[in-house]
Every structure is written in structure tokens, then in C-alpha cells.
Amino acid sequence: MQDLLGYDLMMERAVRGVVREALAVAASRGLPGAHHFYITFRTRGSRVTIPDHLLAKYPEEMTIVLEHQFWDLEVTEDSFAVTLSFNNKPARLTIPFAAVSTFADPSVQFGLQFKHAEGDSTQVPVAKSAGATPTEPSTAKAKASAGAPGEVVTLDSFRKK
Secondary structure (H helix, E strand, O other), rough: OOOOOOOOHHHHHHHHHHHHHHHHHHHOOOOOOOOOEEEEOOOOOOHHHHHHHHHHOOOOEEEEEEEOOHHHHHHHHOOOEEEEEEOOOOEEEEEHHHHHEEEOOOHEEEEOOOOOOOOOOOOOOOOOOOOOOOOOOHHHHOOOOOOOOOOEEHHHHOOOO
């Protein structure tokens, strides 16, 4: 039977709400304890705003790390904005939640992966921001999915095949 209600889209919006809430906590109180976020997003996604030099370096996807040094984190219903330092130069990024393809907090082995029409990229370069501890996204995903009780949730596991 055909899903006329669009449960897959409802589910994706709900799970993206987890990302929104985690970022809202970080915006209002800072990152508690050892928490830190790896966020991969499509750089050419609708309403993504990043400096041209970053878009040239990361034409499809990029991963940012929110850990030690980030400023002016603002979270709205449908996007977030943050200032990071790249080569000692501040850059303001605005990222709609719809452009996010992965979100991980390796400190608690938590990760989310979102499917989108453009397909998944297996190798995503990590943007180096001063104060952050960039690693390869595959390492972040491995940390996020390694061991119990952490679990990487993919929406495909809820869809009929």
C-alpha cells in the first residue's frame, strides 16, 4: 500500500528536531562536559550561506566541528548559524536543518544520518576550524556507532523495502 501521509518525511522532520534541540542547548548554555558535535551538510543546499572560499574548497559537502571555539550560535525553527574560525579568519555559516546529512556527538556515541534526494557521500572533507579537533567523518561515524549503548539511526531502517 502507498503511504499517502508521507510518514518518511514526518519521521525525518521529527529526527531533525533532535539536532535542533541539541544545538539550542549549546546555544543557550554552552556544550556541557565532553559533548561536541560533528555536523555534515550539503554546501549547495537551499538557503545555505557560507563564504565563497569555503564553497570553493567544499563544493558539495563539508563537516564542521563544534567543540572548543565557536561563537554566536543561533538556532531557529528551520536553521542554525554559527561563527567559526578558518585560518584565523572568522566566518559566519548559516545552515538549514534540511541541508544536514549527518550529526554526531562522539562523546556519547550518538549519531544520526539523514537521506536526501542528492544521495549520500561516503567521503566528506572536514573543515578545519581553529580550536576544533577535526577528524575524518568516517572516524566520527565509527566512534558514533561503536559499542553500546550508542546507535547510528538511519531512516531507511523504518521504511518498507
